[in-house]
Amino acid sequence: MATAMGAAGQSEWEVAVPEKPLKDKTYFENLKAKVIDTNLCSRCLTCAAICPGGITVVGNKVDFPDYETKCLDCGACVRVCPRFVYEPKSGLGDYIEFIAGRSKRFAGQDGAMVTELLVSALEMGMIDRGLFAGRDEKWATEMFHVREPEQLAITTLGGTKYTFADVLPALKEAVGFTKRGVGIVGTPCIVSGVRKLQQEYPIFRERVKLVVGLFCTENFHYGDISKFLQEKGVDFSKLIKTDITKGKFIATMSDGEKVKFKIKEVEEIVASGCGVCTDFTAVESDASVGSVGSEKGFSTVVVREEPAKKVIDFIKEKEHADFGEAKPEELDYLINLKKGREKNINSDAASS
Amino acid sequence: MMEIINTLMETVMSNQVSIPLIEPMLDSLPEIPMLQYMVAFMLWKPIFALLICPGLTVGGLSLLFFPWIERKLCGRAQWRVGPHEIVWWLGGVIQLLADSLRFLFQEVIVHKDAHRPYFLQFPFLSFMIFLLPLLFIPAGTIVAIQTPYAIQIILALVCLFPLFILGFGWASNSRFAYIGTVREAFMYFAYEIPFIIAAIAMIILYGTSDPLLMASRQSIPGIILNPVAALVFFIGAAMATGRMPFEIPDSDQELCAGPHVEYSGIAFGLIYVLCYEKGYILSALMTILFLGGGSGPAIAGLGDLSGVFWFVVKTYLVLTTLFMLRAVYPRYRLDQGLKLGWSPMLVMAIIGLAISLVVVAVRVI
Amino acid sequence: MEETEKDRNIRILHSGVFTPLRRWATKWSLWPCHFLTSCCGVELAHTGACGYDMERLGTLNMGISRQANFIMVEGTITRKMARALRIVWEQMPDPKFVNVIGACGQRGGIFWNSYNITRPSDIVPVDFFIPGCPITPEGLLRGVRAVQEKIEGRDNTTIRFKHVELPPGDGEENRAPTTPKIFAPTPLVRVDVPRDVDWAFGNDLVKNLKAQLNGLYTSITITEKNRIAIKTTPENLVETSRKLSDTMGVDHVKSVNVIDVPHERKFMVEYMVSGYTEELMPVILTIFTEIGREAEPEITSLASLWESANYSERELHDFFGVQFKGNKGMKGKFLLAPDTPDTPLRKDFKLEEEQYTIEEGVPLTPAITPPHYTPPSSSSPSYTESELEDLKMPAYEDVLKEAEKNDEFVAFIGPHHSGSGHLRWVMRMKGDIIKDVIPDPGYVHRSMEKIAENRLYIQNVPLTERPNISDPINMNLGYVRAIENALGIEVPERAKYIRTIMAELSRIGAFFYDMGIFPLFMGHSTGFMYSFAIREMVLELMVRMTGSRCTPSFIIPGGIRRDISDDVLDRTRNFTSAIHKRLKKYENIFVYNPVLISRMKEVGVLTREEAIRCGIVGPFLRASGVEYDVRKAEPYEVYDKLDWEATTGDAGDCLGRIFGRLEEIKQSVEIVRQAVDAVQGMPRGGVISEEILGDYKEASDDIRGYLYNVYGDLVLPKGEWTSVTEAARGTVLYSIISDGESNVPYRVRIITPCWMNLRGIIEASKGERVADFWTVYASFGYFPPEADR
Amino acid sequence: MKMKSMKKVVGPEYNLGDKIKTNVYAVGVAMQESVYPHTATVFYPRERKKMPDNFRGFILFDPDKCISCFNCSFVCPANAIRMKEAPNKRYYPTVDYGRCIFCHFCIDSCSGGALKATKIHDVAYKDMDAMFTPTEEMIELPEIIREDKKYVEYEIKEDDLHLKRTKGEDYLFVEVPPPKEIPMVSTCIDPGSCIGCRVCADVCEHGAISASVEDGGTLRMKIDTDECTGCGLCVKECSMQILMLNKLERE
Missing domain, CATH: 3.30.460.80 (NADH:ubiquinone oxidoreductase Nqo5 subunit)
Structure with a gap:
């Protein structure tokens, strides 16, 4: 008889296997049929994060090349997909505090409160890394693990990206490396993905400590937007930031030149998954941040959960930020705009 | 006609190498026609000197085996064995045969920048000047051309060697060869004068420059009579043959063998033995000048060959000592070599000259 | 069928009336053009020296390509060196043979994915490959024998494997695992991570x-x-x-x-x-x-x-x-060849990945691209004008022009030169006086630093000793000490002593290597032989301790691979006395030789200020009067517990450099003796720190079986970890930058002593006579693979 | 302490007498050695130096002891060892001697003692392709050309090196006992986070990990501690990093 020394670990365990709607197909084929091909997919990449085989993005779509040979048919993708069984969330959600803030330390878009939240969490020791999306030379997003506050001096990390980033696969990596916890920033769909992962797997529950959501109306695929901008004559090597304000898309170049056009023009390249998204304020996050609802130069912070509250208290204590009044009612227009998309879900689901 | 042949035979027969040991054999020779004449011709002293000793045969064999002796001896002094595996029960004695045959059969490359005719001529011509001085060197009593000015002639002919080395370097038209050639030219001036003065000191001492007479006048060997001149002559010989510590012109590690860096195949083979040729001649000269030439206790039955034997033994002794320097000394720098040649050696050579004069004076008194 | 270059040699050998004679002569007169490209050259030197004496087989080392008929490619041919190899091969008369010795010249050995290496078999036709890293002298001689047999017509590999069928079975197909290397995403690179120290x-x-x-x-x-x-x-x-x-x-x-x-x-x-x-x-x-x-x-x-x-x-x-x-040398490349990839150490330049399984379609040989120049095809065996131009080494046009103006003579020495090592010197001289020497290093640059940041920490242990296999232990020790400092591991006392013994033996070996090459440059082969005979004894000890002559890879983080038996320790003590006895003879015939003294005295003088300015290190710096020895200044292992003296001098000439090291040999022998006595008084076992062994504590006296299990996932804390070690030729500096998460280093900087001494050689030889350049060069013990890394 | 222990070395200063003396010494050594040489040459190939048993030469392989843990392949600094699937679907090592640097890290990583060192090191290959040695050729000791009739050992007698020659052939392979057994076993530390991908079961060469779907939609994972060799492949491959090696205590 042999026994393992040390109580850590067990040699027998059980795993719940999710059900397959299409019995004779693999789980990925199920996912493909139910989510990806019906344009429900938000490209949050929760599936790619958990998949031991190799779900990835091909073009603008989530795909699994050679899934016939490489798919292990474990069902993890289906288990974690927030839209496999889609329960759309909307509205402003519950919150503990609704304030406007402006970081004293960071100068970013609006109040730079996203940065401030994560950095403060890093300084508190709540997390040992925050995940940020950065830009590479070609303006595509790349994930960045911020382990020390000073690293945020890198200019490409600040600012909204308006293109999808592979946040969750990076989160999976980060969870493997972390010792204290991970903080993450993401759009509402990504927040949903994180919550789903946390719901299913303890390892994420234990290690993802702070989830900051962003106010989001819609998002673009990198391929589409880059093509679009190039057609508008934007030189990527000079582009330093993009903004959407007051119905306008503004691209700022390093020499100060600005390229502006109406948001209507870009509407046709909005990612398909955004068409069914009803969540504007990232209802499931620990704290949501956005510019709407506060004065210029400030960010609106919707503190929803205890961890975020602690961080905000820390910021207040250290006086890293100015705080002001925020107006929840200013969000209503966009909340409702997105809530209106509920009808797309049904029609899409019906069409499939 | 017959008269001429008879006179010729007379000349030949009157100047035969006498070897008592093979006399009975020679007596039986007349039964075979012509062979008698041929043997007689071979044993005719000038021809014997030219073809056997100190000429082609012994000289050639020296070239073939002396490098082996040198390599074996140096190897021994260096805690190793030297050439060995080729016929290992004889200790690799035919190593040089293999090397020279390999060179013979190998491609001779004439590179683009070389002066083609001279590049090819010089190695072959250089072998000729090895043969010329041999005509005047007596082995014991056997000599090809006997002249009272033999020593001077030999010295003059030996001086041709550096010219050929200069020729190699010039014809090679390469940077390293150029530097090596210049060094050779410098060294030539450094050793030649003390070297000749040392030889002249001995000529004065013996009162003759006929090698045979010199040998007979060395009841006390010259090296004891005039050790200073002997030393100068020996160092001069080391310099002339480019031995350590004076391997300055063709220093392998600095100039990739200097003047002969571009040579390959048999052309290199001939150059490779050049310093052994020169070494052989200078050792022979040293034997004559300082070690009594072929004189030595007569060995019964060998007759004239007894002198040849002692001559060869002494020459080889000098040659071995000369070449063993390789195992003992590193290389001098050019300016040090020149300084050595121009100051201490010149002074010593003049001292040697003075000693000779003193010895002559004492003898006269 | 087209005749290959390889066949041509054999055809030439087998044609004509004198074939048997020609074959016999060639067989016994294979003169190797010693193509001393890298570390295998050390073993070639041993084969040529009295331990094995290559001359026995008629194989006389010849530095000059025109007169040789056999190339031994000793190890790595870098992109820069490839051209030289081809030129030398072209310069040799037919028939000629090529042996490649050492793994680097075959499928790349430890440098298989380096950006700067080529395969010799792409450049010249190769007759035999001899495995090993480095090869042993026996292996090298076996290669010579194989060529001899080939000339006789028996062209065979000298090993015959027996084929045994593997057991059949009906197991399930298994998934092949992925790479063990972990690269942290967007790693945090800090060189100023604070640490609390008592200082x-x-x-x-x-x-x-x-x-x-x-x-x-x-x-x-x-x-x-x-x-x-x-x-x-x-x-x-x-x-x-x-x-x-x-x-x-x-x-x-x-x-x-x-x-x-x-x-x-x-x-x-x-x-x-x-x-x-x-x-x-x-x-x-x-x-x-x-x-x-x-x-x-x-x-x-x-x-x-x-x-x-x-x-x-x-x-x-x-x-x-x-x-x-402000640095004048910013034009063109210094260390790299013109056809090496640009800026190879940037992170976006990726090396070839390791393969752990054999799959169909994945080639066995690494993708090493041959150098760009084209050797002529066998149908038109002569070079066209443009090909010839392509083959030429780059000339320093501006130097030539300037020299012409000043009426100077310029000689290009190396990279294949019997007295330059694999390094090119552009020497400007006026008469017999050196005006300037311009170095052109990098002929053995094997991209150590790039490779090191793509391998596991433990895999870098063999790598770090490759630059200088004449002093492997000290090279290893530096790297391992940097890791131990980072992890804060205390090495067991016994292991420390054994490490000291081995480090000093290695130092003695390296000094004797230098003391052997120096006589060779002075034209004194006896000095070379004597010195290498003593070195052979040191290697005998090494092989008994570690199992390998030159590349022990014996020191691992936390200790040594296994304990050393008392028999070997006794032997070590005995050998030290033998070393003394033989050293006496070496001194008498070579070091105290008046000719040598006159060559060294007041030649290549570097004053204290000059020496510091040039940044030279080690015994050469001490010879100029700087009292800096890492073993004294920042003692490591057990150097502070033993009674010995570091050497110094103030002449700063070649004589001082040689005699200083001669004294250091004696001091090292003294250290070895003391350490052996100390080790023998200690209980056996426990030579690896238990802190690092973790679960595998039972392996503390012999790591056999668990090396990978223990060290595979070694991760250093984040920060920069710098160790300085007194290697034989001076201070070797390893600087490992870790991100704290990857099990491969983020960057490894290796500053070897020879690299620092290069500047000193140039300064010291200016104004000396031409022949003195080699005295200065050899007195610095310059070892190109070490300098080029 | 630092400066005191520095020894100043001064090179010799020669006058004429010293010069003559040192000349005599140098010539003396050369003469003495040519008469009584201290030859240190091993006459390879006719004799061979006896290497110690721990010499690092060519590598042999014993498939019975191999646990297919890939450690040899992972640790190889030159990537010379690559695993090949055998007929019984297990992975066994192959060695490419065109890359092998004979560091024997593989042997030191082989916990089963399946890889063994020989003393073969003098081999010349005709072509590079033959340098790749498949598993089948690593099992038995290969034959090499041997011309040696004696073997030589270095010995110290009277404080000097002597070569002791013995008639006979030196053996090329010596069997060493397998390394100490340190049994480890894989366990799951966070069963809740298992995604049920069964990579661990797939990668396990010994079938120690079984995964069976029970009705009711649960997957039962089981690690057989008796079969588990503790190779750690499953631990390494687990994408959720929920497996761990633990020390095993056998009773």
Whole structure:
């Protein structure tokens, strides 16, 4: 008889296997049929994060090349997909505090409160890394693990990206490396993905400590937007930031030149998954941040959960930020705009 | 006609190498026609000197085996064995045969920048000047051309060697060869004068420059009579043959063998033995000048060959000592070599000259 | 069928009337053109020396290609050297043979995915390959025998494997595992991670520095004992350095380093500086700054302030494309070949990945691209004019022009030259006086640093000794000590003593290597033979201790691979007395030889100031009067417990350098004796630190079976870990930068002593006579693979 | 302590007498050695130096002891060892001697003692392709050309090196006992986070990990501690990093 020394670990365990709607197909084929091909997919990449085989993005779509040979048919993708069984969330959600803030330390878009939240969490020791999306030379997003506050001096990390980033696969990596916890920033769909992962797997529950959501109306695929901008004559090597304000898309170049056009023009390249998204304020996050609802130069912070509250208290204590009044009612227009998309879900689901 | 042949035979027969040991054999020779004449011709002293000793045969064999002796001896002094595996029960004695045959059969490359005719001529011509001085060197009593000015002639002919080395370097038209050639030219001036003065000191001492007479006048060997001149002559010989510590012109590690860096195949083979040729001649000269030439206790039955034997033994002794320097000394720098040649050696050579004069004076008194 | 170049040689050999004679003669007269390209050359030297005596087989080493008929390619042929190999091969008369010895020349050996190597078989036809790294002399002689047999017509591999069928079975198909290497995503690269250390002088020093550098620095951190990191801005870099130089007595640069951090869009440039004053000796100040990661990043050079940074800056310009403004050598490449990839050490240049399984379609041989020039095809065996031009070594046109103006003679020496090693010197001389020497190194640059940042920490242990296999233990020790410092591991006492014994034996070996090559350059083969005979004894001890002659890879983080038996220790003590006896003879015939003394005395003089300015290290620095020996200044292992003296001198000439090392040999022998006595008084076993063994504590006296299990996932804490070690030829500096998460280092900077000494050779030989250049060169014990890394 | 222990070395200063003396010494050594040489040459190939048993030469392989743990392949600094699937679907090592650097890290990583060192080191290959040695050829000791009739050992007698020659052939392979057994076993530390991908079961070469779907939609994972060799492949491959090696205590 042999026994393992040390109580850590067990040699027998059980795993719940999710059900397959299409019995004779693999789980990925199920996912493909139910989510990806019906344009429900938000490209949050929760599936790619958990998949031991190799779900990835091909073009603008989530795909699994050679899934016939490489798919292990474990069902993890289906288990974690927030839209496999889609329960759309909307509205402003519950919150503990609704304030406007402006970081004293960071100068970013609006109040730079996203940065401030994560950095403060890093300084508190709540997390040992925050995940940020950065830009590479070609303006595509790349994930960045911020382990020390000073690293945020890198200019490409600040600012909204308006293109999808592979946040969750990076989160999976980060969870493997972390010792204290991970903080993450993401759009509402990504927040949903994180919550789903946390719901299913303890390892994420234990290690993802702070989830900051962003106010989001819609998002673009990198391929589409880059093509679009190039057609508008934007030189990527000079582009330093993009903004959407007051119905306008503004691209700022390093020499100060600005390229502006109406948001209507870009509407046709909005990612398909955004068409069914009803969540504007990232209802499931620990704290949501956005510019709407506060004065210029400030960010609106919707503190929803205890961890975020602690961080905000820390910021207040250290006086890293100015705080002001925020107006929840200013969000209503966009909340409702997105809530209106509920009808797309049904029609899409019906069409499939 | 017959008269001429008879006179010729007379000349030949009157100047035969006498070897008592093979006399009975020679007596039986007349039964075979012509062979008698041929043997007689071979044993005719000038021809014997030219073809056997100190000429082609012994000289050639020296070239073939002396490098082996040198390599074996140096190897021994260096805690190793030297050439060995080729016929290992004889200790690799035919190593040089293999090397020279390999060179013979190998491609001779004439590179683009070389002066083609001279590049090819010089190695072959250089072998000729090895043969010329041999005509005047007596082995014991056997000599090809006997002249009272033999020593001077030999010295003059030996001086041709550096010219050929200069020729190699010039014809090679390469940077390293150029530097090596210049060094050779410098060294030539450094050793030649003390070297000749040392030889002249001995000529004065013996009162003759006929090698045979010199040998007979060395009841006390010259090296004891005039050790200073002997030393100068020996160092001069080391310099002339480019031995350590004076391997300055063709220093392998600095100039990739200097003047002969571009040579390959048999052309290199001939150059490779050049310093052994020169070494052989200078050792022979040293034997004559300082070690009594072929004189030595007569060995019964060998007759004239007894002198040849002692001559060869002494020459080889000098040659071995000369070449063993390789195992003992590193290389001098050019300016040090020149300084050595121009100051201490010149002074010593003049001292040697003075000693000779003193010895002559004492003898006269 | 087309006749290959290889067949042609055999055809030539087998044609004509004299075939048997020709074959016989060629067989016994294979003169190898010793193509001493890299470390296998050490074993070639041993084969040529009295231990094995290659001359027995008629195989006389010949440095000149025209007269040789056999090339032994000793190890790596880099892109820069490839051309030289082809030229030498073309220069040799037919028939000619080529043996490639050492794994580097076959499928690349440990350097298989280096960016700078080629395969000799792509360049010249190869007759035999001899495996090993390095080969043993026996292997080399077996290769010679194989060629001899080939000439006789028996062309065979000399090993015959027996084929045994594997057991059949019906197991299930298994998934092949993925790579064990873990690369952290967007790693955090810090060189100034603070660490609490008990170092009173350091705290004072930091205070002092802060006062002196007021307003110039961004931060000053103590990162380890004796290590201080000073962060500054690119604009203030020069001013900071000048202040340090003027007020603190900082007088030399130990290392220059660039770290590429692509995800943060920056390069970090660091200068490790120190001073040869008594209190500053063990301290290393790291001045670092960050510059943007553009196509042509720029920073001001410090070479005008500290000459010792000059060559390192030029090297880093090759590696990263960083322009050091003010350094004159920023045009063209210094260490790399023209056809090596540009800026290869940037992180976006990727090396070939390892394969762990054999699958169909994946080639066995690594993808090494042959050099770009085209050898003529066998149908038209002569070169066209353009091909010939392509084959030529690049000439220094401007140097030639200037020399012509000044009526100087220019000689290009090397890279294949019997007295240059594999390094090219452009020597300008006027008459017999050297005006200037321009070095062209990099002929053995095998991209150690790039490879090291793509391998596991433990896999780098064999790698670190490859630059200098004549002194492998000290090279290893430096790397391993850097890891141990980082992890804070205390090595067991017994292991420390054994390490000291081996380090000193290795030092003795390296000195005897230098003392063997030096006579060779002086034309004194006896000195070479005697010295290598003694070295052969040292290698005999090495092989008994570790199982390998030259590349033991025996020192691992936390200790040594296995304990050493008492029999071997007894043997070690006996050998030390034998070394003394033979050394006496060596001294009498060579070192005290008046000819040699006259060659060395007052030749290549470097005064104390010059020596420090050039940044030379080790016994050569001590010979110029600087009393700096790492073993004394910052004692490691058990050097502070043993009774010995470091040597110093003040003449600074070749004589001082040689006699200093001769004395060090005697001191090392003394250390070995004392350490052997101490080890024998200790209980056996326990030579690996239990801290590092973790679950595998039972393996503490012999790691056999668990090396990978213990060390595979070794991760260093984040930060920069710098170790300085006194290797035989001077201070070897390893600087490992870890991100704290990957099990491969982020960057490894290796500054070998020979690289630092290169500048000294140039300075010392200026104004000397031409022949003295080789005296100076050899007196510095220059070992090109070590310098080029 | 630092400066005191520095020894100043001064090179010799020669006058004429010293010059003559040292000349005599140098010539003396050369003469003495040519008469009584201290030859240190091993006459390879006719004799061979006896290497110690721990010499690092060519590598042999015993498939019975191999646990297919890939450690040899992972640790190989030159990537010379690559695993090949055998007929019984297990992975066994192959060695490419065109890359092998004979560091024997593989042997030191082989906990089963399946890889063994020989003393073969003098081999010349005709072509590079033959340098790749498949598993089948690593099992038995290969034959090499041997011309040696004696073997030589270095010995110290009277404080000097002597070569002791013995008639006979030196053996090329010596069997060493397998390394100490340190049994480890894989366990799951966070069963809740298992995604049920069964990579661990797939990668396990010994079938020690079983995964069976029970009705009711649960997957039962089981690690058989008796079969588990503790190779750690499953631990390494687990994408959720929920497996761990633990020390095993056998009773």
